[in-house]
Amino acid sequence: MDPVIVVGAGPVGLALSFALARHSVPSLVLDSTDGNPPARAARSCILRPDSAAVLPPLPGLRWRSWRTRRRSQQVEQLELAPEQAPVHIEQHVLERTLRSALAEEKLARIVTDSHVDLLEQDATGVTAHTRGPSGTWWRGSYAVGCDGARSMVRKLLGVRFPGRTAVERHAVAALRVRLPWEEGQYDEDGAWEPGDVGAALLHRDPGGTPGEVTARPLPQGRWRLDWLLPPRGDLVTPEEMLERVADTLAVWSEESLRESAKAAAAPVGGRAGRAGRPGTPRRPAAGGAPGAGPDETRASSGIGPYELVDTGVHTAHQRLARHWRVDRVFLAGDAAHLTGALGVQSVDEGLRDASNLAWKLALAWHHGHGAAADTLLDSYETERRGAMVARLRAVDQALPVVRRGGGLRALLPGGARTHLGLLTDGHLGRGLLGAPPAYTRTPLTPARGSVAEVTVGTAPGAPVCDVSVTATDGSRGALHEWLGGAGGELLVLLVAPGTGVWDSRHWLTAGMMPELASAVAGLPLRATLLVAESYPGAAAHTVLAIRADGHLAAAFPAGRFNALRTCAEAVRGGAYS
Known part of the structure; x- marks a missing residue:
């Protein structure tokens, strides 16, 4: 099958190609530049822990605290735990790190000096043309426009990009x-x-x-x-x-x-x-x-x-593409949305686009097409565009309060604290302005009543906590280390107190583990079984089904193997033909 064509070699396009390779999907990155991003220290980006977790190891700097001051008075100081600390990195360093990682990937190829000027689709794939002395045609299964605010892919699709400048x-x-x-x-x-x-x-x-x-x-x-x-x-x-x-x-x-x-x-x-x-x-x-x-x-x-x-x-605009999918072509990053006011991080949001789309393209690429694949691929626009609508709406509501609300003077003792929270949320990745979104309105959830779900500390559709886990081969680490394709398209996490004390060979053959491992191996998508001593709000012997982008699909009692399969079918959009 033909590779996925990624148009644009900025952070989002490179991260998408990296994620696709981890999902065993080949990709072709059409880079309009010479492949050497200029070093600009004034052009940096802040990555939240959930975004950085699915990237190669980064040389950026993690913050320890956030302080708010007015003249000589410190108004607030927030200490940041490691799992909450953003990574601050220059964009050219991020791009070079991703390029180096892709150079080691057999399934990824970057072609420089490739300016896309034509895009055609048919029932089985996408054809892209890059201009040059002789011109070159490229064939792909899907295409993703990650080519920035002036996206040629978006223009070729005829998708409107309304908003404010x-x-x-x-x-x-x-x-x-x-x-x-x-x-x-x-x-x-x-x-x-x-x-x-x-x-x-x-x-x-x-x-x-x-x-x-x-x-x-x-x-x-x-x-x-x-x-x-x-x-x-x-x-x-x-x-x-x-x-x-x-x-x-x-x-x-x-x-x-x-x-x-x-x-x-x-x-x-x-x-x-x-x-x-x-x-x-x-x-x-x-x-x-x-x-x-x-x-x-x-x-x-x-x-x-x-x-x-x-x-x-740096000028922050607010724009949102009307559509993020047109048949086999998708938009991501600045090609799909522009943000940046009140500390909202545009690169970070673009990386969330890539993380959301990669595993869905992988499932469609590996397992064929039909109604289930369409449901799965349509969910990218439903989830990510819906999240950006909420983010932009929050910025619109906060701007008058923050910019015309009396400045930090209103935040001093006796004043309103609302402004302070709004000023810090976007920068630190909290609240409506910065926290990772919860995909509550997604078609990728089991039908109501089909699974006997239980309540845990994470709501369905929200990002999971990065707890310590053990894999069936005995390897240990943090849950986020298995995201982004490393663990496949689905992670199945069993909460089993006491397993952290014993060597895995002792409990892998005990109780329900053999049957659960067999059920995971028989799922209609690539899945990995993990075990945790505990999970916030979860009772012992609870199973969490977690998508490859780290969002919870469902939680249910262990031993409900039919529920596990029902959940897996829902995550991939239904039964494939």
Whole structure:
């Protein structure tokens, strides 16, 4: 059978090809570039744990905390557990990591300098034409347009892309600098050794200096700073960008010096605290060359010298394609939706598209076509477009509250806390603005009453918790390690207290395990049996049927093997012809 054609080699297209390979589906990535993404530190993305779990190991930086400040006052600090910590990574690093992983995959092929200009469909597949001196035709079973906001695939399909332009704008700068709240200590030679790294959202009064700024750490001692701009306005000149950097660091320097002075003057054991203690910023010589450009070093009093690595302007639009599937062609990522206001992460949402679509294409590719395959493939648009409708609606409702609600002043003691929650939800992947969606209205669930379902801590359609599990071969790990195709199109998780204490060879042949293992092996799709000591809200001997994208299909008592098969049939859209 022909490979799946993936048009576009950004993060979403590359991640989709990687996921398809793990599902044993060949793919052809048509890349319009030369295959060498430019290094842009100011162009980074934040990945939630559920999105990062199905990717190759990433060299990005995981946050430890999130802090909200107004002037010298810290309004809130949230400590992030490892399973909640987002990964901050430059987009070109993410793309190169995925390209390296695909280079090791026999089922994946990337063709560079391939600009698609024609797309045709018939009953058995898709034909794509790429322009060039002689032109090339490519044949595929399906095609997915991951070719960005100006998607040629979307235009060739005639799909409308309505929405709003320039909902938010940010001036962006990437700096190599040590900021005051970066934890660490000086070594014996006076060199700074970073410790735990956090992230800080800093919000000023509207119209004040430096305005609303988000500071997010990157590897190698760098930070990405975003300043909120008017939605529509003049271009940000290099001089204005340098002024923003200088003004912001000057304000933070003054605040850190005042805090250091207070800490030094505070009585500690009957003596004054010692300034310059580990973790306290040293004050360097003030000054610096005015008008310094990118990659030049300047100094800021109270923080230290910094290197301006990269700058840019990020504009957030809100658009949503009318359709995400037209017969054998699909849209994903920025080709299907544009987001980005209030911290909503567009790359992260695109990766969720790829994770949702990959296992469905795999089932249709491996098991044939018909009504069940159509139900399965239609569910991609139902689930993912529905999730993005909810996300965009939440942003529309939150924007007037956050941007015209009095700023952080309303969040101080005695003020409303609503603004603070909205400002942090999108950045941290919480609530309506950032949490992974629950696919509650999906056709891929058993008919009501056909399965005696039980209640667990995860609702049907919601993402499962990343608990510790053991496979039937004795290997152990976290549940998310089996997602994204590593465990097939379905994971069957048995909650069996006590199994973690014993070697797997002792309990694999005991009780209901042999019969359950045989039932899993006989399912009409590739499935993996896992065992967990416990699962939140689940009683002992509960079975959870989990889709390859990590969303719960159903939970039912162990021993109900007919329920397991019914659930598997529903997950793949029904019985295949």
